[in-house]
Amino acid sequence: MRGLMFVFIMSTLFLGLLPARADSIYLEPQVFVKQQFEVAPPKAKVIWLDQSLQTKLANILHHPYVGMRIRYWQDKQQTVWVLNEIGKEKNITVGICIAQGLIKDLKVLVFRESRGWEVKHDFFTNQFKLMFLNDKLHLNRHVDSITGATLSVRAIQKIAKIALLLDREVQ
Amino acid sequence: MIKRAMIMRAHRSIAVFSLLIIMFTAVTGFLLQHAEDFGWQHKPIEQAWLLDLYHVQPTTATAYRIVNDSKHYAIELGHLWYINQHLLHIQAKKMLGAVNVAPLLVVASEKQLHLFTADFTYVESIDWMLDGVIRTIGEQNGVLLIQTYTSLYQADASLLSFTKVKINARADFSNKVALPLSYAKQLPDRVTNIHYLRLMQDLHGGRLFGLPHWLIPDLTALALLFLSVTGFMMHWQRRKAARKPRKY
Numbered sequence: 001m002r003g004l005m006f007v008f009i010m011s012t013l014f015l016g017l018l019p020a021r022a023d024s025i026y027l028e029p030q031v032f033v034k035q036q037f038e039v040a041p042p043k044a045k046v047i048w049l050d051q052s053l054q055t056k057l058a059n060i061l062h063h064p065y066v067g068m069r070i071r072y073w074q075d076k077q078q079t080v081w082v083l084n085e086i087g088k089e090k091n092i093t094v095g096i097c098i099a100q101g102l103i104k105d106l107k108v109l110v111f112r113e114s115r116g117w118e119v120k121h122d123f124f125t126n127q128f129k130l131m132f133l134n135d136k137l138h139l140n141r142h143v144d145s146i147t148g149a150t151l152s153v154r155a156i157q158k159i160a161k162i163a164l165l166l167d168r169e170v171q
Numbered sequence: 172m173i174k175r176a177m178i179m180r181a182h183r184s185i186a187v188f189s190l191l192i193i194m195f196t197a198v199t200g201f202l203l204q205h206a207e208d209f210g211w212q213h214k215p216i217e218q219a220w221l222l223d224l225y226h227v228q229p230t231t232a233t234a235y236r237i238v239n240d241s242k243h244y245a246i247e248l249g250h251l252w253y254i255n256q257h258l259l260h261i262q263a264k265k266m267l268g269a270v271n272v273a274p275l276l277v278v279a280s281e282k283q284l285h286l287f288t289a290d291f292t293y294v295e296s297i298d299w300m301l302d303g304v305i306r307t308i309g310e311q312n313g314v315l316l317i318q319t320y321t322s323l324y325q326a327d328a329s330l331l332s333f334t335k336v337k338i339n340a341r342a343d344f345s346n347k348v349a350l351p352l353s354y355a356k357q358l359p360d361r362v363t364n365i366h367y368l369r370l371m372q373d374l375h376g377g378r379l380f381g382l383p384h385w386l387i388p389d390l391t392a393l394a395l396l397f398l399s400v401t402g403f404m405m406h407w408q409r410r411k412a413a414r415k416p417r418k419y
């Protein structure tokens with residue numbers, strides 16, 4: 001019994017000393033884009049961010065958007081976006097598919113932070129399905145948060161809002 | 172029984188002696204608490220005397236010729252990237268070349284292409300459109316070429332999609348060059364990614380100026396403990412004295 005206890009304590013200590021995980025790629029962005037189209041994805045397009053759009057993005061993000069253009073894929077029914085936002089210190093990459101102004105699919109593709117990875121689970125991302133942006137540029141429904149992943153949850157919400165806003169702009 | 176006058180004397184002496192130490196710790200602690208509000212977690216130290224404190228050595232610049240642009244050099248200096256003396260606001264590792272495909276300037280790292288406008292404003296980073304690690308980038312007839320270790324890719328005019336092409340001997344690829352002295356003089360001698368937040372942590376934690384600095388947090392803690400205890404003792408003795416019936 002004492003031996004088992006010793007092994008348990010030592011392995012706990014060892015696991016605690018392991019460095020934080022590196023980037024976790026749950027789904028390659030290009031695979032996500034491919035999955036959203038029945039046939040081969042269309043050629044990528046870009047939206048250039050003018051001053052008014054930059055301001056709207058900054059209001060959602062609470063900081064200026066870094067960059068001047070964002071690429072997306074569009075066919076007659078939907079637009080697909082791969083966007084990044086910082087959770088606490090590092091970017092979280094999220095893929096979003098929007099059809100007729102509603103979120104059709106949202107997936108966390110790459111997670112680089114050491115905490116808050118729980119946002120990758122379907123029970124969380126499925127909440128965003130069929131959400132849309134109201135006139136005040138807020139999501140139409142409440143998103144249930146995850147204890148210990150508050151910043152990641154906020155980042156995903158911001159990305160969802162941005163994707164819906166950009167979709168509106170390109171329609 | 173320790174006399175009240177003795178405690179008071181010790182309390183006063185320690186308070187005067189530790190005044191500066193406690194103030195120093197309090198001020199650095201306050202600044203540390205609000206470091207993120209000042210943006211100190213992103214701002215690297217630049218002052219020569221601060222760089223000396225951290226023994227930062229002079230940094231050697233690596234310069235690349237920018238294809239289609241004879242006036243500028245793409246320069247890697249430590250972890251920073253420059254076009255001539257203009258700092259590029261990106262976080263990337265290992266520069267591999269630069270090409271001017273008007274109206275955009277493309278700078279390559281191992282796994283990314285970074286796009287900038289003609290006035291060096293950041294536009295976008297492309298990091299997953301290509302397979303393999305980038306070796307260098309070049310240009311032919313106004314078209315961007317990306318040489319990975321396995322294939323050669325050609326970008327479309329708006330740099331949105333990339334197609335594999337056969338190796339072309341006439342393509343002009345960016346390469347390392349010696350940076351002219353006049354350009355090198357415009358760059359800082361030493362760069363570091365030590366930020367003001369770290370500086371403040373080190374100041375507060377006593378890790379910068381040897382043993383005397385190392386003792387400051389300890390002395391602050393001891394002084395505060397001592398002042399708390401002697402302060403309480405004085406208060407207690409005074410209260411006790413006040414309760415005693417006075418003899419007239």
